[in-house]
Amino acid sequence: MKNLGDAVAGARDPARTALIDLADPAAPREWSLGALDAAAAAVARGLVARGGKRGDRVAILAANGAAYLAVFFGALRAGLVAVPVNVKLPPATIEYVLGDAGVSTVFVDRERRAALPDGVAAVELGTELEAFLDPGAFSTVEPDPDEVAMILYTSGSTGVPKGVPLTHAGAAWAGEHRRRATPGLERHRLLVGAPFYHMNALWLCCTFALPGGASVVLLPRFAARDYIHAIGAHRCTWLAAVPTMMALVLRETEALARTDLSSVRRVALGSAPLTQALVDRVKTVFPGALVTNGYGTTESGPVAFGPHPRGLPRPDVALGYPAEGIDVRLVAGDNLDADEGVLHLRTPALMPGYLNLPHRTAEVMTADGYYVSGDVLRRDADGFYYFVGRADDMFVCGGENIYPGEVETMLERHPGIRQACVVPVPDAIKGAKPVAFVVRAMGEGVSAEAVKQWALANAPAYQHPRHVELVGELPLGGTGKIDRTLLMDRARALVGTPPA
Secondary structure: OOOHHHOOOOOOOOOOEEEEEOOOOOOOEEEEHHHHHHHHHHHHHHHHHOOOOOOOEEEEEOOOOHHHHHHHHHHHHOOOEEEEOOOOOOHHHHHHHHHHHOEEEEEEOHHHHHHOOOOOOEEEOOHHHHHHOOOOOOOOOOOOOOOEEEEEEOOOOOOOOOEEEEEHHHHHHHHHHHHHOOOOHHHOEEEEOOOOOOHHHHHHHHHHHOOOOOEEEEOOOOOHHHHHHHHHHHOOOEEEEOHHHHHHHHHOHHHHHOOOOOOOOEEEEEOOOOOHHHHHHHHHHOOOOEEEEEOOEOOOEOOOEEOOOOOOOOOOOOOEEEOOOOEEEEEEOOEOOOOEEEEEEEOOOOOOOOOOOHHHHHHHEOOOOOEEEEEEEEEOOOOOEEEEEEOOOOEEEOOEEEOHHHHHHHHOOOOOEEEEEEEEEEEOOOEEEEEEEEEEOOOOOOOHHHHHHHHHHHOOHHHOOOEEEEOOOOOEOOOOOEOHHHHHHHHHHHHOOOOO
């Protein structure tokens, strides 16, 4: 498959169910491989008929659904570049993304149309899309080796989002690599609740599951109870989620108790730190499932680590051993082969550079072709890698480096703590000090003081949170990760420090 738009083309069994669209949970709609293939071809023909040219950028601003995939595949088949847009962005940032990417047409659902700037050419998914389609056969454009397929935008937590161009060849390599490592993929039914503007969901569907013959159960957006219902109603075998999404699922004890979860054979978690406490709870709820911890970045692709070459069992929270075809190193200062340091990766799926941002590209790309991830990892004696924290999340308290991820892992070992997030607040004496937001385990009455005492007893004193706030849940950003920026603002308000 040279063009990612052909992910559902040429199937040996076009009648096979490819997608179950839960846009209306009360009336799920099944799409065969053949029907998705025909819809993608009709989008491609419609784009060309209306003057779409190779290299033009086409944005998609919509909730997950079959129409989203048809537009994505169709645009790529016609040689255009797909630009998925975060539906949670404010209108001003959406306007920035459309301008930065040079978008010519936006495919949008009704709920988001009002967020588009005036004068933008738009096709609303629904009756307008039906009129846009031009049914019939289409000859897919064969991309050049380095031709861009899509531009994904980072979350922009530290400024405006950055565009990440990704090539057909790089994405196809990543999908093929993962499919080779997953025998029997065609027997699986994957549940996808993460949004398509996030790398995990889009790559999972478009380069892994559908080309590999698996079927996908697709939620329009993540909601814990809908996610649980879909598992039982559609006998899902493979769950893919960000750890914070899974933590919300596990809180729904009543829904889990009344749902048949026996179909689940794999739970793939990734895109955020994973703790042993969460793994243990997942194993209890899904006892027949293999639980894995994945790692990937938008800039370097979804493949970095995998099984150990000597067959050693992977520890629960380990990311794995460097995958074949991937160059990995940990860098600490001048040491390019440290056992703990910032992860550098060189992969066939690596971006060519940030869109319109050569200075930012120079900051993250080394002269020898590595991507500087900004993630701090450690390597054990067997060669397994573990996530420690973000280098830019690290803060200094009284001269000591604190990685929030390490403190959160320690706190979540407490049986009365379900989730924890640690953020810094400025301090005139220490420079910064840690504040913890803690979600208590169901039925547990752990106090803020008990959380502090647990930290003092189980970690260096400088790591213990000086203030603990007990909360019902942690706020999530658009990609299902904890919104640390929001929590830092709340922490400053709680302890009486002015905004940074």
